[in-house]
Amino acid sequence: MNWPIYIQHFKNYLRLERSMSENSIEAYLRDVEKLSQFAAMAAHNRGPEAITEKDIADFLEYINQFGLTPTSQARILSGIKSFYKYLAIENLIQIDPTQLIEGPKTGRKLPDTLSFPEIEQMLAIIDLSTPEGTRNRAIIEVLYSCGIRVSELVDLKLTNCYFDIGFIRVVGKGNKMRLVPIGRDAIKYTKIYLENSRNHLDIKPEAEDIVFLNRRGKALTRVMIFLIIKELAERAGIHKSISPHTFRHSFATHLIEGGADLRAVQEMLGHESITTTEIYTHLDRAFLQETLKSYHPREGNKFKQVKK
Structure with a gap:
């Protein structure tokens, strides 16, 4: 038996024997599917019955890199524990690999994330009648939309923006380049900035290909991006420790909690695996773009409220 068959049987068990609601069932299945995705990447494509306690621990370490809150991580683990409890009841496994696994400590300090309404709140207070306002809206x-690092943002080049196909090319850690899908709102406001604000600057020769510039026509610094975001958060009444990286964690958290494929999120973030380099998988560009459109709160026709 493979993962889809095990998961289907688990679904029938939750519906028929546990009499759970459809929403609860779907949440449990998403948790198990995350583990199956991880197994396909990191555990040499082993089936559910071959997963070990170490695989579960590695999986929890893996999802921690996306900045999920301890509560979210504990919920995912709970779903996986229920899955393996079912397999044990049905005598499909001899040893439950989750039996000795403990959930994350709720007191552990993890990066703050912003809820979707909080991000909307920050965007709403930006004054688009000013050149800096149009630039700052595009930056946020x-x-x-892309989950890129602040260093990748300040180095973003006009020649690496492929808005016609919905991608940007960024240079990440280790000077590695990758293509990242960019959402429609990010394209819209970046174009407004380029056409209505950046075009009127006296741009310095060394910054001619840089997207985001200061009022003197030079590239913005990482510190300046931090100050812009901090000021917006304060004006929006958000009392969290906010930095450019907060948007990266929020991007990953919202996609994963919405049900996005872990491999796609990892590729978009440009992460090498924290457990094994075998996890890093090249994915089709259309798949990455579809992931963004389907699971990002600012994309698609259906709104998915992110629970905090």
Whole structure:
């Protein structure tokens, strides 16, 4: 038996024997599917019955890199524990690999994330009648839409923006380049900035290909991006420790909690695996773009409220 068959039987068990609601069932299945995705990448494509306690621990370490809250991690683990409890009841496994696994400590310090309404709140207070306002709106949209690092944002080049196909090319850690899908709102507001604000600057020769510039026509610094975001958060009445990286964590958290494929999120973030380099998988560009459109709160026709 493979993962889809085990998961289907688990679904029938939750519906018929546990009499759970459809929403609860779907949440449990998403948790198990995350583990199956991880198994396909990191555990040499082993089936559910071959997963070990170490695999579960590695999986929890893996999802921790996306900045999920301890509560979210504990919920995912709970779903997986229920799955393996079912397998044990049905005598499909001899040893439950989750039996000795403990959930994350709720007191552990993890990066703050912003809820979707909080991000909307920050965007709403930006004054688009000013050149800095149009630029700052574009910056926030790109950070949240693409999940890129602040260093990748300040180095983003016009020649690496392929808005016609919905991608940007960024240079990440280790000077590695990758293509990242960019959402429609990020494209919209970046174009407004380029056409209505950036075009009127006296741009310095060394910054001619840089997207985001200061009023003197030079590239913005990482510190300046931090100050812009901190000021917006304060004006929006958000009392959290906010930085450019907060949008990266929020991007990953919202996609994963919405049900996005872990491999796709990992590729978009440009992460090498924290457990094994075998996890890093090249994915089709259309798949990445579809992931963004389907699971990002600012994309698609259906709104998915992110629970905090």
